[in-house]
Amino acid sequence: MSFAPFYRDSWAEVELSAIDHNIKELQKRLQPETKIYAVVKANGYGHGDIEVADQALKAGASGLAVALLDEALRLREAGFDCPLLVMGWTRPEDAPLAAEKEIAVTVFQEDWLRQASEQSIPKPLKLHMKWDTGMGRIGIRTTEEMDALLRQIEQNAIFRLEAVFTHFATADDEESDYYLEQEQRFENLFSHFERVWTKDVEFHTGNSAASMRFPERMKHFVRFGISMYGLYPSSVVKEERPIPLSPAFSLHSRLIHVKKVEANQSISYGATYTTEQDEWIGTIPLGYADGWIRKLQGMDVLVDGKRHPIVGRICMDQFMIRLDQEYPVGTKVTLIGKQEDQEITVDEVADYLDTITYEIPCMISSRVPRMYKKQGEQVKARHLLFS
Ligand SMILES: *Cc1c(COP(=O)(O)O)cnc(C)c1O
Numbered sequence: 001m002s003f004a005p006f007y008r009d010s011w012a013e014v015e016l017s018a019i020d021h022n023i024k025e026l027q028k029r030l031q032p033e034t035k036i037y038a039v040v041k042a043n044g045y046g047h048g049d050i051e052v053a054d055q056a057l058k059a060g061a062s063g064l065a066v067a068l069l070d071e072a073l074r075l076r077e078a079g080f081d082c083p084l085l086v087m088g089w090t091r092p093e094d095a096p097l098a099a100e101k102e103i104a105v106t107v108f109q110e111d112w113l114r115q116a117s118e119q120s121i122p123k124p125l126k127l128h129m130k131w132d133t134g135m136g137r138i139g140i141r142t143t144e145e146m147d148a149l150l151r152q153i154e155q156n157a158i159f160r161l162e163a164v165f166t167h168f169a170t171a172d173d174e175e176s177d178y179y180l181e182q183e184q185r186f187e188n189l190f191s192h193f194e195r196v197w198t199k200d201v202e203f204h205t206g207n208s209a210a211s212m213r214f215p216e217r218m219k220h221f222v223r224f225g226i227s228m229y230g231l232y233p234s235s236v237v238k239e240e241r242p243i244p245l246s247p248a249f250s251l252h253s254r255l256i257h258v259k260k261v262e263a264n265q266s267i268s269y270g271a272t273y274t275t276e277q278d279e280w281i282g283t284i285p286l287g288y289a290d291g292w293i294r295k296l297q298g299m300d301v302l303v304d305g306k307r308h309p310i311v312g313r314i315c316m317d318q319f320m321i322r323l324d325q326e327y328p329v330g331t332k333v334t335l336i337g338k339q340e341d342q343e344i345t346v347d348e349v350a351d352y353l354d355t356i357t358y359e360i361p362c363m364i365s366s367r368v369p370r371m372y373k374k375q376g377e378q379v380k381a382r383h384l385l386f387s
Contacts, residue, residue: 006369006383009330010253010286012361013337013371014047016055016379018230018248023059025243026224029215036060037085037204039225040075041067046361047229047249048370048382050078056228057082065223069094072103085128087223089138092116099125104162106130108139113152113159121158128163133185134178135169143192150197163202163220164193171209172234179210183217209233212242231346231357238347247346249361250337251368254330255303257283258323267320268312272297280323282308284333287317291364292335299352301333305340336360 023036030036038056040049053064053075063083066072069091072084083104090098090105092115098105104126107113116125129149132139140146153159166186170178186205203219208227211218230247232238261281267273275281282303286292294314300307301321308321321333336344350357366384373379 006381008285008369009256010284010290011251011369011371011381012046012364013250013252013373014051015246015248015250015373015376016051017373017375018246019052019055019228020059021246022228022230022243022248023056023061023224025245026211026215026222026227027060029212029243030218030222031216033220034215034218035062035221037063037065037083037221037223038228039065039087039207039223041065041071041087041225042362043071043366043384045226045229045358046364048372048384049075051370051372051380051382052228052248053078053080061224062221069098069103069105073097073101076101076103087128093119095119095125096121099123099158102126104128106138106165107149108132108145110145110148110152113149113156117152117156117158123158124160125158126160126162127153128165129161131164131166131186131189133166133168133189134182135167137167139166143189146189146193147196161197161199161201163204164190165204165223168205168207168210171207171213172237174236207233209237213237213240226358229361233358234356235347249346251335251364252337253284253286253333253335255282255327255333256285256329258327258329260326266312268315270313273312280326281311282321282323282327282331282333284319284321285317286335286368287315287319289316289365290368292319293353293363295353296349299349300344301335302337302339302342302344303327303331303333305342307342307344 038061040053043049044052065085065087067088069086072086085104092112095116096119099121107127108130130139132141153161168182204221206218206222208225211222226233230245261275261279263275263277265275288294299310311322312320346357346360349360369383371381
């Protein structure tokens, strides 16, 4: 097997066996007839869309969901022939392209359907109608809007209404009142829909949080994103632990320079850190252009199974840490992941930055090569910058 070469000492690892495990664990909880769409938008939440999609389908996912038509096209071009859904906005002028590639698009505007119907569409266009039941983002909110959309769909033989869906705003909260309110609004719209539309369609409502916490309430399929990657959608769900997840992502580098710095010397831009005594300072070849942003100053990394703090400002391509002793150049540094009995989790980094887990792998930039493993064995590497 040949690996795309890269020539730097910082890389992310994606354990594909974890993706497999997480999908199978969810499957065990869901009703046997509920299918899984693997959500691989944003380059698979920073893990790599193609590799994750491939593993997810092998593990039993029935389709793939993304946010943008560009993302769906990339997957088709890579040879995926499974159902593909674009969950966000597609321009009406791109409807012919979506149809040609058999990519389902999300619709929620009468005008959109009118404009799309004026194009020459080569094949039936698969539509998923979005209902806004409380997210307030995209989707129809009333039965009048629904009727207007259904009329357009009925009048144009090229349109195929394949599914109807909604998205929950608070499925990962402790408090479930708003979640139940959204379900109720869905049911209200559904009872109208049932009366006016007799052809077969599928329904889908759940993201990771809803599908793990309320598996018996899921419809034809769920849209499984963050937890397929082994991360819980919130600390509430993490504590509940509805299914045991295994995180796929880790981030590593190596010491490229180690020196003893005497007391009262400053480190990095702005001289924000000054040594108090003789200190061993290590330099790591990763910086904010790789997504390790300046706000992570003060955060720990692992060297030799121990925690060491980032000292001084993080630069674009490098940062410094304070070591407890001298280590050789080339020593492995773990920014996210395990070393011996120590672990820095994505949750810890997210907490440090006062954000959610989703943001962390997404922010590790395309300059960081991704290395893929199965059961700990490297199977592939991809430098996103060049592929
Ligand atoms: C991103 C997204 C999902 C996946 O959500 P997770 O919380 O990551 O599981 C599901 N549905 C829609 C509409 C989305 O945009």
